[in-house]
Structures are given as structure tokens and as C-alpha cells.
Amino acid sequence: MAFLRALKKTGRFIIDFIEYRVASVFLLLLFTALFVQVVMRYVFNNPSPELFEISRYSFIWIIFLGAPLARRFGAHMKFNVIYDMVSRKLQIVFDLIFNAFFTVMLFITFFPTWDDIVFYKMIKSNILHIPWSYLLFCFPLFIILMIIHNLIWIYKDTRELVTGRKSAKEEEPWD
Template identity: 30%
Template sequence: MWRSILDRINKLTEDITALFLLIMVLLVFVKILTRVLFQSSFPWTEELSRYLMIWITFLGASIAFKYAAHIGFDLIVNKLPGMLKKIFQVISAIACLTFFILLIVKGYELCGRSMVQSSPALDLPMAYVYAIIPISGILMSINLVDTTINKMRYS
């Protein structure tokens, strides 16, 4: 049950990230094309591309936790004996989880404060841009817990 839900969440995250990347590439292409052809471009394309890049980065970070692809101390940890290795992995996971909880809490506060601020070209509430901070904190926390449990079981 847990695995099925997590797989769906991660698949949706990957699909959204791929879609945002496609949209961003198309926007940059349109910006370049209009600049070359008309010596002018739409001001909103650069802004939207920037916001999509932010979302892609944060969503990609959460996807990387699914594959345990973040930078780590594998060389050192793999040389440790069994129980010490597990202790080190749990301590590392607790430190990461603490940071993710801060991301969730402070990101939520930032969204609340920035609802009245709008972006220059799109007139979009900046809370929509900043919403990825707590969202990615939640996604990274879920994937971190899952990968840590799997490491404890199979190592």
C-alpha cells in the first residue's frame, strides 16, 4: 500500500518536472525567436522560465531522494562495520529530516507573507512561486524516510 502510494507520488512528481522542463525550453525558444525576428520579446517569458527553473530544481531534488542520488559520504560509510554504518545512516537521515521540517515550516510562513507580493511581468502572487519550498520539503521527507527504511532493511 505504502509503496504504491509513494510510487504514484514520485511518478507524478517526475511527470510534472518533465512537463515544466518542456514548457521552459519552449518559452526560452520563443523568447530567442521573437528577439531575433522582431528585435523584441515578451517580457513574461523570461520571468516564467525563471520560476519554472526554480520548481524544476526543487522537484528534481525530491526525485533524487527516491534514487538516493544526493551527494553523500558513501566511501566512508561503506567502510564502517554493519551496526556503526546503520547508526551513521540514521543520524544523517535525522539531520536531513530536521532541515526538511525547517523547509516546510519556514516555506509555509514565506508563502503566507508573500501572498500580497506579485511578480513584475505576470502579476502572479509570489506565494505560488515560493510554494515549492514546503512542497519539496514534504516530498523529500517522504522519500528520505522510505530510502532510510530500505537501507536499514537491506544493509
């Protein structure tokens, strides 16, 4: 049991590091690049294509690291007109079906995506000449994190369906 607790703690640390720290670095990079871009363009009348490329790829990384974070807390938008009208047990069944389907689809797309990322190392960005495999690595990372969070939700929903006890919700960082 101690090994499983240590493994869970290590996994939580890695996921937290990626979803909070790495995403925060890219957010800081994005806002810094945008601020300097505005100053360069409108004060010095000298736009910087390097800063534009940094802000573009930072934005992509933020999106693909933010989606798993929202999934982690169940904070994605839902079209819940019908969902709210049914019983809690049927809602759990809907969630289980959706999460299982989405997890299978993500798993199927992971390997072709990984092959593409490996292939893209020979293509470099226009301005900074960074290999695309580094710039687009956020997508396989997104898939892995989404699979992990979906599996956690499948476990929680299955446990609630079987026992009738709702799992404790993790505190959202934006509350």
C-alpha cells in the same frame, strides 16, 4: 492490509505524478519559453520579459522537484572518501544519522516556510502578476517530498541494519 496497500499505491501515484508529470510540464515550459525567447530576441529583435519570467520560475520549480527525485533513488552527490573506507554496517549508521538529522531539519523549517508562502500571496511577480505563493509553492512541496523519501530511506536502512538483507532498489528512470 488491503487498505495499507491501497494507501501505498495512492501515495506512490501522487508522488510519481508530482515528481515526473509536474516536473515534465515545467521542463517543457522552460524549453519552450527559452526557444521562443531566442527567436524573439535574435530574429525579431524584440525580447519578451514575460518569457523570461516564465523560464525563471520554471527553472526554480524543476530544481525543487528534481532534488526529491534524486533523493528517492539515492542519486545525490556524496563526498564518500571516508564513507567508502568503512564497513557496510557503519555506512548504514552514517546514512541513518544523516537522514534523521536532515529530516528533523526539514520538518523544523516546514512551518515557517509555509507561513511565508501564505504571506507571499499579496506579493505578485513583476511581469505576469502571478502571486508569489504560487510561484514559490515548490519549496514546501520540496520539503514534504524530501521528508517522505528520507523516511523511506530510514526504514530501508534500519531494516538492512537489523536483518542484514539489502532492500531492493527501485529502478532509476534515467538508466
